[in-house]
Amino acid sequence: MIATAPSRRPADDLPPLAAEVRQVQGFIERTLRRHRAVSAECRLFAVGGKLLRTHLVFASLSPSSPRRHGIDAVQAAAAVELVHAASLLHDDIVDRSATRRGLPALHRVHGHRAAACSGMYLVHLALTLIARLPARVRIRMADTAHRVARGQFIEVARAHDPSLSPADRLAIMREKTASLFAMACELGGLLGGDEAGACRRKRSLGEAFGMLFQLADDIDDMLAPEAELGRAPGADLLAGVISLPMAFALESPHRSALLPLLEGTPSLTDADRVRRCALLLGTSGALARTCETAMVHLARARRHLERVSRCCEAAWIGMLLDDTMARITRRVAPRRA
């Protein structure tokens, strides 16, 4: 019953790296099938995403690198993907999300405990893969994992906190999302044997891209229609997470109107809260400011991309950057007009 593939947007099918990504997908699937520790649903879930981070690892690997098809790169990418899948599994339990990747969330199918333990297993599987990598690579990955966990913890700790400033939110995003993107891009450099400067640039590129990506997600969460999102919009709002647009709006004169919506009032349904918030985001100018921030990160990403264009799939990454920026402008533009 779960055999149907998750819904995909056309721009997510990215031909140049199809072979490598399929290799990673196959590797994860085979390993999970062999160990038989998790259910078939969990197995499909683990490879059912867009595998964006896998794409990034291979896109930032130098096209001429002999390591391109080596087991190192496949395993590293698989590890990143597994850690990501596990964090989604655990997030869904914490956030009480009902669906993920267009399917019922795993904890709805198997119960919370089974989902939690499956997530843990995926993490440990990733760790054994990473343990085989050279020491300096795995130390960088460990530090990344540390930053991600820290970001997530601060996000939970400061949920429902209207005093969260845009700068605070940006710091959380940098830890929680951007650090993993940065790692994925840097991995390409490290595994491909790039020199230190190029690795650093790839890292910065990844970080800027991660920020951009998180902004697009934040905006989609509030503004995208339910059909496109695969779930009800406003999950962040309902979980008390203050996204960047919200942090901007809280600095605007509309703060007093927003506060009761953040807290939630018994007279309002959840859907109403989300709708009113979305309206306020538009009128307060928060969306425009978010869009400007996104432009800054886009420019930064492009600058770094230019410098490393010879040792990565620059065209493809550029396309991905544009695609993400388009996701933001598509939501914001009609409201401006």
Add this chain to the structure above:
Amino acid sequence: MSHRYDLIVVGAGPAGSAAAYHAASAGLTTLLVDRKRFPRGKVCGDGLTPRAVRALSRLGLGPLLDRHTRIRGVRVVNGSDSRVVCYPGGSASMYGAVVPRRVLDDAMLRAARGAGADFAEETAVTALRLEPSGRVTGCDLDTPQGPDVAEARLTIVADGATGSLSRHLLGATRSRARGSARRQQSLAVRQYWSGVEGLAPYFEVHVPLVWRGRPYAGYRWIFPLSATEANVGVGFLEPPSHAECPSLRDVLARFVRELVDDDRRFRRARPSGLLEGGVLASQMADPSRLPPGVLLVGDAAGLVHPFTGEGIGYAIESGEIAARTAIRCLRDGSRPATLYGRDLTGRLRRQWALRGSRRHVTWLVAAAAALHDGHAPDRLIAAARQVITDDVSPPCGWTRDLPVARERAAIRRLAARVRTRLLRTMRRMDLAMAELVVSLFDAPDSAAALPLTIAGALAPPATLRNPEFLDAMLTLVLFGLAQSLLVEVEADRDEPSAQAHNAAALVIGDCLTTEATTVMFRLPDPVCGGIARASLRAARALALCTRTSPPPARSLAQHYADLAAPSACAARLARLGQDTSPAGVIGPSRFARWYAAARLALAAARTAPGSELARYLERLVDGPLVDPPHGAMLAALDAQVRRDARALLAASPSPRARAARS
């Protein structure tokens, strides 16, 4: 007329009966002598700690204990506040009991006679018979039928705290500088009460013991004999000097008056017996200084715990040790006093270390008092808690106690070091959960701390101080803690409290995993890979056993072997760079896997007994030794887990398991 025996035991209290039982069971001809007529009562708190309960079950007295309430722990009361310290492991295997001495001593005597010991009732020992060399060869008896003589190759004196024989023997060894025997004794009075309402199954200890505004080392107790009967008493562990000595009867009388006035449980209670007083001896005698051919056991040897005043358990254990010494010495002619002394010191090491340092007693009382008000420093509370539950740590191997004690200390030190690192890590994470995580680590039967037991027993001292090794241990512990948190996630419940619980378990668990990862990836390749693989096996076992979709068929053996992988990994790490021969590494790691599997299965069987689990556990503990154990410590761990498991299985209510066993 003269009788010849292998062994004469003077005094049929717990120590004497235990010695006679074990000696007679081993085939020694044994004579047990007591000047009283049985059954007879004795002044005592009647409290049997888990240690005493275990010793009694070795005498086959399990059925007697089953007829009495199982005591789950100690309740420390100070005024209107109280705190309960439970014995670890639930009531299935570690519990105390309250059995009146009249009943207990009679049952033990019957056990000894059942094992084949002769018993001379109402017979006093008037003198020990000595060879010119000073060796004891028997004793003169005063029987109801007239004087008599009994000769024996070895004499065990178990005549209690006030016995004239032991006083005579010790008079030769105790110098006057260390004080008279009178001053080294503790005092106690007790009275039985009936018609008490709502007694909980705890040893209730009231502290501090204050008289005329001055605190004294000691406590008042209420030990429940049943739901409505209690043994109420007062004990001075350190008798005050003569000038200011309060009358114990006055102290007890006031305690009882307070209870009747203020304690709702005693509203309708009435005393059911006289108020009686007695003496406890807690100045451990040095057995190596006795004349040859004689051993002292129980109160006669001053084996009452200087902190708790408990003596029955130690009495029974010393009886066992004396019997074993007798068996061995009569077989191979070695010197009993030396052997017995060594075994006794090994077994009762803690008390031995404390003998003579009376200040500790006062200190314990202060600590126990602190236990309940929550304002005392952690260390003090931990110390009091340790004293109360110390008894619980199962005794280790018989004759190898001394090296074992050293290794046991190594395990404790390793755990303390890793605990320090754990605390530091938690603090660095700056999360308000350090206490929670550390309490998980400290919990008895903590699966996460299991690898440390193994590694501590195996690693040489240099390794135990190696920071890299400690990091590896910390990693294993952190992974273990994270896993034990995630298994705690509520499976199906959806209400807000369960949600909050789940979210906390997940966030903290993930943080711990991450923290472990940062430490682990900095370790050298083989260590890092080994830890990762071992933790993956444990994670896999947990993922499989929590799966709700049909999991692939797996035996319990596979399940526990996977869960034990981190312990096996710890064993390998402990031996790393030491003895690289296959026997040096594989042996310990196989043993570690067996040991951890048994411990984990044991813990699981305690919380959720099942016939399949019981059968698996039986297979584990009834099987042969896994690989030649690496030193005395592993043998002790081995013996300990087997003993615990057998005790659990014996108490198991599952008829199928019983049928499978027989």
